[in-house]
Amino acid sequence: MVFNFYIVSLRWRPPKLVIDEEVLSRNLSAFLPNTIVEDRIGQIRRLVRNHCPSHHIDFYIFLLAVVCIVCSAIFTFIARSLNISMWCPLILLLVPTGLSFWTSKRRSTLIIKIKEFESRLKKTLYEFNTNDSIHHIHWSLERVPIEQAPCRSARFCLMIHITELDPEMGIYNTNGEELPTYQVATNNILLPPSYHELLLIRPPEPAVL
Structure with a gap:
């Protein structure tokens, strides 16, 4: 786990991101440039401001x-x-x-709007994963119970995970499923017989009438 932050819809205030940007920049500095990190967070902020349902x-x-x-x-x-x-x-x-x-x-219509917002957010994280897979970074979304939200007045809460992918253990596709490593993939390939092996194969004997 590299970092996680929250999207919270509050009872008295508009929805917002609950995030420590200093910790985020420090944890992701080894994987992504600060300009890319700021651009990613900026996209999520605009998505929350324009499309997140408000309570x-x-x-x-x-x-x-x-x-x-x-x-x-x-x-x-x-x-x-x-x-x-x-x-x-x-x-x-x-x-x-x-x-x-x-x-x-x-x-x-609030439940429908929440599902539409989650769909937009998942699409955005899908684009992040497509661009950040070369940096071994994976973005994922999870619903959080209200009891575990970082704010007491939260009406609903989403958590975004940023995880590090181990290049030795393979990479993940955009659905979060682990893909096989190169070694495992090559071991499962059945190669055709060599020319020497073909010469050793005896032709079938003719049938005796």
């Missing part, structure tokens, strides 16, 4: 709905004491109703 919007919408309900109750109390029309509190109650409908519809 913090639901939290603030919930707070807005609670504020509307409280204001409606206050206006109702004032309207009754002053004999004012009750239309204003009723209009305020329409706001949380609309927000509740919108958030329920949004949550129904």
Whole structure:
């Protein structure tokens, strides 16, 4: 294991990378130039910023709905004491109703958006593995339970592993499966018989009638 870092979607804030860039540069400096490392992390940051589903919007919408309900109750109390029309509190109650409908519809598509984001991320890591295989570096993705996330307010968490490939033990393909070494591959090849071996093979004797 060379390094790992997290992609976390938080309850109160937009999704972000949880990464120690100094440790990352120090661990990968023996394998990749710093410019390549910065470019890889920059691509992942842009992917998280543009495509990672966010949970913090639901939290603030919930707070807005609670504020509307409280204001409606206050206006109702004032309207009754002053004999004012009750239309204003009723209009305020329409706001949380609309927000509740919108958030329920949004949550129904959230799982699909998370899967689409994971698919985009896996495609990006696939490209990294294609380019970094000559440096004996492999990128992989893993889902992390919320209990093991680095942030307490995490709603979902992904972990990216960066592992070193041992050139003596073979390399890995883009699916993470180990490919055989050159020695193993050559040992499994059945070579044709040599010319000397062909001369030693006796032709079949003719059948006796």
